[in-house]
Amino acid sequence: MGSARINLSRAVMFAMLAAGLALWSTPAGADDAAATYKAKCAMCHGADGKGDTPVGKKMGIRDLTSADVQKMSDEELITITTKGKNKMPGYENKLSAAQIKDVVAYIRQLAKGK
Numbered sequence: 001m002g003s004a005r006i007n008l009s010r011a012v013m014f015a016m017l018a019a020g021l022a023l024w025s026t027p028a029g030a031d032d033a034a035a036t037y038k039a040k041c042a043m044c045h046g047a048d049g050k051g052d053t054p055v056g057k058k059m060g061i062r063d064l065t066s067a068d069v070q071k072m073s074d075e076e077l078i079t080i081t082t083k084g085k086n087k088m089p090g091y092e093n094k095l096s097a098a099q100i101k102d103v104v105a106y107i108r109q110l111a112k113g114k
């Protein structure tokens with residue numbers, strides 16, 4: 001009885017450890033556009049892209065999922081993300097071209113989820 005209980009708690013601990021490791025290693029994935037977005041963009045643009053953040057409101061950020069932003073071409077969105085625009089910082093030196101392309105695709109996904 002006693003030892004069975006110990007084995008169970010060991011199994012639970014191991015499962016928690018494995019889950020913790022999985023969580024911890026996620027942001028390292030270079031092609032994980034969602035992780036890139038959350039790490040680099042969400043503090044201003046909001047997790048859902050609507051810019052409903054203290055910084056977003058202060059800077060007057062437009063909703064990335066709005067028709068106004070979505071009607072821009074991928075090239076335009078990629079250029080803005082790469083070079084920046086007014087208060088929007090450029091990510092030329094922080095993200096690879098592939099990461100920027102992926103993160104723009106992710107913004108399109110956010111718009112579809114609305």
Ligand code: HEC
Nearest residue numbers: 040041044059061062069077080081085086087088089103
């Ligand atoms: C420091 C806050 C901040 C961060 C971080 C930030 N942005 Fe922005 N972003 C802005 C602001 C402010 C604008 C509006 C610029 C303007 O039109 O004057 C903007 C505009 C944009 C636009 C154009 C939308 C429009 O209204 O014309 C895109 C696309 C965009 N950001 C993508 C991103 C992506 C992708 C990231 C992460 C890699 C990111 N932003 C990170 C502040 C930020």
